Amino acid sequence: MRTSFSAADPGMPALPKVDAVVVGASAGGVEALLRVFRPLRRGFRLPIIVVLHLPDERRSLLAEVFGSQLNMPVKEADDKEPIVPGTLYFAAPGYHLSVERDLTFSFSQEERVYHSRPSVDILFESAADAYENRLAGVLLTGANNDGAKGIARIAEYGGLSVVQDPAQALARAMPDAALALHTPDFLLSLADIGLLLIELERIAC
Template identity: 50%
Template sequence: MIAAEARAVAIGASAGAIQALLQILPVLPADYPLPVLVVVHLPPGRRSELVTLFAAKCKLRVAEGEDKDPIAPGTVTFAPPDYHMLVEAGGTVSLSRDEAVFFSRPSIDVLFESAADAYGPGLVGVVLTGANEDGARGLVAVAEAGGVTIVQDPATAYARAMPEAALAKCRQAQVLSIKDIAAALLEVGQP
């Protein structure tokens, strides 16, 4: 299901994100061999509580992305509010205040496109629940780079618009329930 050469996971979500991520991230073991990069649409001007919430629930290390931080295996890195989070070719985080994409900064498209450039066929891109089209264009970039593309089954999403838009643009994406997404990501961590 997921390529053996997987080197990183990128996940994007919006409306309903916390509930969906709580069914995926806590399943991953402390020795998970891949970095997990996550964009959740957050309102600007407020501190994010995502790291606090998920650090209490996850076996993996959980952090908020900081400019020039190395991207590490076994770590979930959340994009900070009001910044796009990108992956640089050298395996570090880059933060940007460029224009919002689909009214969102951080943007899923921005993360996926930069991660596809950095990891190529070693990237697993996952689009979860959400209420706009952010992530659809980025998932196409993941597919074009040879990466694995996964979309939450819209019938199981809190908000269907984001997974439906992703599937409309990236027809080859695997459509999975949240439980099956967690199992697929867990599988990549097996020897």
């Protein structure tokens, strides 16, 4: 497990080529995601799919908020929609978001996972089934255990697993739960996670 990242470090192990990035967050997630994504340059070509726990009862404004601050297309994922490279997708509140094997999205209203719908675990596990070893999973701050099983599933398929350093998370329960199940490839600060995504895109595209 590496606890820092620098593309210029000659001792850094070779990174795998990935076709997509999935990200999960809960409490404290908006600011954490902005800190990770702001460094991404215009023309970033990997798709990024995010589950951020939100209340069900009101419309999400995440696409508008992030779209106004980032250098890439941002939208709420739609049912049956093909995944397009270079787009940042957010799961809609009230629906579980899955990735199908034909790399389209599907919605469901199955039972909540850790009181949450959408669930990080459902996104991560379905994306691992679809992308296998060409997937990077990133688990950030959060106040429950959602995502721990999913990040372990990504690793089982040979994908890249990344967890925010819980000592730096606003709510450390999600990172701690992940570490209790699995030793990730990287345990990083938000700044280093952003740098890692830049390098993953550089070598994959």
